[in-house]
Amino acid sequence: MARCPHKLSIPSRTSQLARVRRAVASWAAEAGLSSEEASALQCAVDEACANAIEHGYGGKPNGTVDVEAKLKADVLVVTVRHHGKPFDPKQHQLAALTDIRSQRRKHGYGLHLIHKLVDDVRFKASGHTSEVRLTKRRDGTANGD
Amino acid sequence: MSNFSVSFRHRGDVCVLDLTGELDAHTAAEFEAALQKCVTEGECKIVVQGKDLQYISSAGLGVFMAFVEMAREGGGDIKIAGLQPRVFTVFDLLGFPLLFDIVETEDEAVARFNGTSENTSADTSEDPA
Incomplete structure (x- = not known):
C-alpha cells in the first residue's frame, strides 16, 4: 500500500455507503487482498458504517463517520469511528443467530456478519468517540507472492 | 442517486422481482416497498431474480426475512434465484x-x-462456520 494510511470521512447518511465500499475495494486491491478477501472486508466495513449511522447517530445526517485503513505486515486494518451515541459491546449481548433467524427478525444480522467476514473485530469507546477495528488477513496469493 | 433498482414481471401466477445493483442500508427501503406491494396485492408466490444483484448487506437480508412468513401465510413463498x-x-x-x-x-x-x-x-440447524 503505497499511500498508507488511507482515510475517508463521510456524512452520516446511508447514501454514502456505496462511496465507502468503492474506497475499501480500492484500498484492498492496493494492499494485495484477493477478490474474495476484498469483498468480505468491503461488506464488513459497510456494516460497521451502517451501524455508526443508524445506531451511533440515530439516523441523523449531521454526523461524521471516519474510515481509516492501515496495512500492517500481512493484514489490512480498517477502523470505523463515529462521535455519536457510544457503543459498548459489554452492554450489548449479541443474540444468537439461530434465535434471530427463528424469530424472523428484520434486524440483528450486521454484527454477526462482521464477525464472520473478518479475522478480528475490536471495539473501543473513549469519550465521545466509538470505534470498531476490523482486521482482514491477506493470504498472499492475490499478487502471486 | 440510487445504485439499485427492482422491477416486476409475471410468469403465470408467480411474481418475479428483478433486482439490479447494490442492496444496502440505503436501498433496502426500495426492495421493502416492492415486497410490500406484492404481499398487499395478494401476490404471495414471489421469485427474486438475483443474477444482476451485485451486492447485499444485512439490511437487504433483513427485508427478505421480514416478508417470508407473510408470503407463506398467504399461500406462497419467497424463492431466490441466480445469485x-x-x-x-x-x-x-x-x-x-x-x-x-x-x-x-x-x-x-x-x-x-x-x-x-x-x-x-x-430452523434448528447449527450456525455455519
Whole structure:
C-alpha cells in the first residue's frame, strides 16, 4: 500500500455507503487482498458504517463517520469511528443467530456478519468517540507472492 | 442517486422481482416497498431474480426475512434465484439457505411453486462456520 494510511470521512447518511465500499475495494486491491478477501472486508466495513449511522447517530445526517485503513505486515486494518451515541459491546449481548433467524427478525444480522467476514473485530469507546477495528488477513496469493 | 433498482414481471401466477445493483442500508427501503406491494396485492408466490444483484448487506437480508412468513401465510413463498457467488456467500454466512429456497435458475424457482421442495422446515440447524 503505497499511500498508507488511507482515510475517508463521510456524512452520516446511508447514501454514502456505496462511496465507502468503492474506497475499501480500492484500498484492498492496493494492499494485495484477493477478490474474495476484498469483498468480505468491503461488506464488513459497510456494516460497521451502517451501524455508526443508524445506531451511533440515530439516523441523523449531521454526523461524521471516519474510515481509516492501515496495512500492517500481512493484514489490512480498517477502523470505523463515529462521535455519536457510544457503543459498548459489554452492554450489548449479541443474540444468537439461530434465535434471530427463528424469530424472523428484520434486524440483528450486521454484527454477526462482521464477525464472520473478518479475522478480528475490536471495539473501543473513549469519550465521545466509538470505534470498531476490523482486521482482514491477506493470504498472499492475490499478487502471486 | 440510487445504485439499485427492482422491477416486476409475471410468469403465470408467480411474481418475479428483478433486482439490479447494490442492496444496502440505503436501498433496502426500495426492495421493502416492492415486497410490500406484492404481499398487499395478494401476490404471495414471489421469485427474486438475483443474477444482476451485485451486492447485499444485512439490511437487504433483513427485508427478505421480514416478508417470508407473510408470503407463506398467504399461500406462497419467497424463492431466490441466480445469485452471484459473492452475494450468495452473504446469505450462506448467516444461514439463510436453511430458511429460503435458493436455486440456480429462475425456471427452477418458478417450477418449485408447482408443488415440490418448499423449504419451510423449522430452523434448528447449527450456525455455519
